[in-house]
Amino acid sequence: MYGLIGKMRATPGQRDALLAILLDGTDAMPGCLSYVIAQDPADADAIWITEVWTDAGSHKASLSLPAVQQAIAKARSLIAGFDSHVETVPVGGHGLPSPR
Amino acid sequence: MYGLIGKMRATPGQRDALLAILLDGTDAMPGCLSYVIAQDPADADAIWITEVWTDAGSHKASLSLPAVQQAIAKARSLIAGFDSHVETVPVGGHGLPSPR
Secondary structure, three states: OEEEEEEEEEOOOOHHHHHHHHHHOOOOOOOEEEEEEEEOOOOOOEEEEEEEEOOHHHHHHHOOOHHHHHHHHHHHHHEEEEEEEEEEEEEEEEOOOOOO | OEEEEEEEEEOOOOHHHHHHHHHHOOOOOOOEEEEEEEEOOOOOOEEEEEEEEOOHHHHHHHOOOHHHHHHHHHHHHHEEEEEEEEEEEEEEEEOOOOOO
8 A cells, every 4th residue: 555644735824725625626536545634723724635545556647637637726826835745655454445 | 523643653673563563453443434554664663643533532532442452551662752743633535434
């Protein structure tokens, strides 16, 4: 599995608008096992995104999906930057689909 | 929802042993929607844990479960410390159970 943990920063006051675009653009991504979008309660412009994919290739391919391309285009002007971005290797836990 | 993103540090060389305990101790926790345990490929002793709970109370209650208490007791000597620990407010995404 391939994982990402990232902290995204919205332009001031635009977090809710950015969240709405992210929530709308994350359905039906092949190979995506988990994609959790969260507010940071201690940082009014910050969004945490934690992702689990079957492999790095599925994540990379998702960036070319029309729905994701459209979400990126709509979101771009609302993103001030990325505070952190970590790649991980998920090994298991609870709430992931069973291996097929 | 209530979320946690944490980076745990194993004592040198003990990451696999610590992972095994964590993987074993995270079944059947009431209110736990997602609990993903991951290696950090860039840091040989680091483990990332990302959690989603129905609410903060469910997370707090889980710490008293016998299986979790046993896992904590077994893991304690293998944990060197915590590099980061962030609380989040998950708002949605993909791969979480549908609201009931």
